[in-house]
Amino acid sequence: MGNDRSPKSSNRLREFDKRLQRAQDSIQEKQGPKPNQQSAMGAAFHIATELIVAVALGVGIGWGLDSWLETKPVFLLIFFCLGSAAGVMNVIRLSKPGGTENRSGPE
Numbered sequence: 720m721g722n723d724r725s726p727k728s729s730n731r732l733r734e735f736d737k738r739l740q741r742a743q744d745s746i747q748e749k750q751g752p753k754p755n756q757q758s759a760m761g762a763a764f765h766i767a768t769e770l771i772v773a774v775a776l777g778v779g780i781g782w783g784l785d786s787w788l789e790t791k792p793v794f795l796l797i798f799f800c801l802g803s804a805a806g807v808m809n810v811i812r813l814s815k816p817g818g819t820e821n822r823s824g825p826e
Contacts, residue, residue, distance in 0.1 A: 762813075769806060769809040769810060770806040770807070770810055773805040773809060774802045774806050775802070777798040777799050777800075777802015777803065777805065778799050780794075781794040781795035781797060781799055
C-alpha cells in the first residue's frame with residue numbers, strides 16, 4: 720500500500736480542497752440566497768397571514784359559542800378582541816429581528 724503522508728499526497732490533498740471550495744462557492748453563487756432568508760414580500764405575506772388567521776379564529780370561536788349558548792353577540796365581540804390582540808402580538812413578534820427564525824414558542 721502507498722504512504723499517504725508523502726509530500727506528493729499532501730499537495731494533492733490541498734489542491735483537491737481548493738478545487739472543492741471553488742466548486743462549492745460556485746454552486747452557492749448560482750443558488751442565490753439561503754432558504755432561511757426571506758424576501759420582503761414573503762415576510763409581509765407571512766405577517767399578514769398571521770394577523771388574518773388570528774382574527775378569523777377568534778371570530779369563529781366567538782360565533783360558535785354564541786350560536787351554541789344563544790348569547791349573540793357577546794362571545795363574538797370578546798373573541799374578536801382576543802383574536803385581534805393575539806394577531807397584533809404575533810405581528811410584533813415576527814417584526815423583531817430574527818422573529819421568523821425561532822418559532823419554538825415564548826422565550
